[in-house]
Amino acid sequence: MRLKQDGVWKTGWIYVKILLAYITVKLFYRKDPKTILLVGGNLGEKYEDNAAVFHRYATENFSDQMEIYWMYDPHYDYVKKHQIPKAVPLGSFRNYLLFFRASYSVHGHSIIYDLAPGMDKFIFLNKKTVMLHISHGIECFKKILIQKEDIPLLERCNYFNCASEYEYDIKRNEWGISDDKLVITGMARFDRLTPDHPSSEMKRLLLMFTWREWLFDLTEEEFLDSTYFLSTVGLLKSEKFQMIIQDEKLEVRVILHPFMKRYEKYFRENGIINERITFFSFDEILIMEELRDANMLITDYSSICWDFLYMNKPIIFYTFDQQEFLANRGSYLNLDTDLFGYKARNKEEVVYYLDTLIKEKRFENPFFNKASAYIDYFDDHNCERLATALFSKSSRRKQTNHKKESEDENHFSLVSAEAVQYNCNK
Numbered sequence: 001m002r003l004k005q006d007g008v009w010k011t012g013w014i015y016v017k018i019l020l021a022y023i024t025v026k027l028f029y030r031k032d033p034k035t036i037l038l039v040g041g042n043l044g045e046k047y048e049d050n051a052a053v054f055h056r057y058a059t060e061n062f063s064d065q066m067e068i069y070w071m072y073d074p075h076y077d078y079v080k081k082h083q084i085p086k087a088v089p090l091g092s093f094r095n096y097l098l099f100f101r102a103s104y105s106v107h108g109h110s111i112i113y114d115l116a117p118g119m120d121k122f123i124f125l126n127k128k129t130v131m132l133h134i135s136h137g138i139e140c141f142k143k144i145l146i147q148k149e150d151i152p153l154l155e156r157c158n159y160f161n162c163a164s165e166y167e168y169d170i171k172r173n174e175w176g177i178s179d180d181k182l183v184i185t186g187m188a189r190f191d192r193l194t195p196d197h198p199s200s201e202m203k204r205l206l207l208m209f210t211w212r213e214w215l216f217d218l219t220e221e222e223f224l225d226s227t228y229f230l231s232t233v234g235l236l237k238s239e240k241f242q243m244i245i246q247d248e249k250l251e252v253r254v255i256l257h258p259f260m261k262r263y264e265k266y267f268r269e270n271g272i273i274n275e276r277i278t279f280f281s282f283d284e285i286l287i288m289e290e291l292r293d294a295n296m297l298i299t300d301y302s303s304i305c306w307d308f309l310y311m312n313k314p315i316i317f318y319t320f321d322q323q324e325f326l327a328n329r330g331s332y333l334n335l336d337t338d339l340f341g342y343k344a345r346n347k348e349e350v351v352y353y354l355d356t357l358i359k360e361k362r363f364e365n366p367f368f369n370k371a372s373a374y375i376d377y378f379d380d381h382n383c384e385r386l387a388t389a390l391f392s393k394s395s396r397r398k399q400t401n402h403k404k405e406s407e408d409e410n411h412f413s414l415v416s417a418e419a420v421q422y423n424c425n426k
Contacts, residue, residue, distance in 0.1 A: 017092075018118060040072075041114050044114060054188045057191070071088055108135075120150075138164070140333045144175055162184045165184065185385035201363070205354075206296070208257070208298075209302060212325070213329075228320075237272065238347050254278065301325065309340050312371075317344065
């Protein structure tokens with residue numbers, strides 16, 4: 001399942017650029033004096049989330065020590081808006097040249113989407129770069145989904161950051177990653193949030209559901225008849241829900257996951273939008289601002305719930321397709337006993353909890369005492385820990401293992417064969 005599809009001619013041209021870049025580096029940059037860091041995330045489509053937060057931190061603190069670049073999709077125009085320095089278009093010759101020259105790289109989703117398109121076929125050519133996979137969110141609700149093209153990329157990664165001991169256990173025991181590749185640093189984007197900071201009122205509600213890969217190939221008729229679509233529309237259109245948001249003058253902001261962008265038109269054309277309900281594409285808003293401004297969250301299994309737990313804001317988990325979700329993807333968390341919010345199995349229960357929270361002025365998350373079981377750090381030093389782990393550990397590794405860094409092997413071993421086979425079969 002590729003998230004971005006290219007035509008045969010474009011793929012061929014990408015391969016040519018990759019090989020030309022590799023040859024160029026071998027010929028002209030064998031003794032490259034520059035320290036280079038590449039960072040990319042959100043498929044290059046948006047400057048947000050952990051990768052972007054870390055990029056900004058690195059730019060502000062390490063620009064005098066290394067050259068720092070952000071990789072972006074040239075189809076999107078956010079680079080000028082955010083004034084991102086040293087932004088390089090994904091798929092350009094310069095992109096591949098820097099990829100083979102880089103001392104370090106940090107990516108959020110995947111190397112081929114965030115750092116270097118098409119590189120899954122040629123990742124073995126990069127022996128130099130120390131690569132870190134930065135978590136998109138705390139791994140918990142969705143079991144890892146590994147495609148064939150992911151296997152060499154994951155094996156090539158040197159480090160995987162963990163938000164906590166809890167996530168460390170998942171990546172070690174469930175993913176099969178060795179101890180020497182796991183670093184517990186906290187989640188970078190938490191540096192932009194205030195821990196234990198509930199709202200003093202209930203005026204803005206954020207509704208955001210995660211993506212489902214089994215919906216991607218549905219016809220229009222099949223999608224409109226899916227539990228996902230019917231449950232979302234059913235809640236927003238329900239008479240009781242409409243009455244509550246009108247009476248309380250509640251602003252409802254609905255954001256569809258970026259991987260579900262192809263289905264936005266069905267929601268927009270279904271009469272959901274009114275003076276109280278606003279529908280946003282992922283590229284129309286800044287998620288970090290939405291998190292800070294929202295007073296509560298309605299979600300299914302989206303990792304954005306961790307941010308609300310961290311801030312001590314109430315969460316309603318709308319688990320309308322729990323059985324289907326567990327059958328198709330699975331979860332590391334027990335969705336019946338371990339949720340840190342109000343569990344609603346249908347729209348009536350969502351409305352009940354929403355009404356109760358508002359009437360009883362419950363602006364805090366009553367499950368906040370569970371937060372420390374999943375999150376180790378409640379400070380603003382996550383990026384600092386990540387930088388220390390990446391640069392310091394890498395430096396020590398180079399000093400002690402320089403003889404082992406031969407032309408025909410990677411820095412570390414990674415995902416166990418059993419873990420890869422299990423997840424590929426799923």
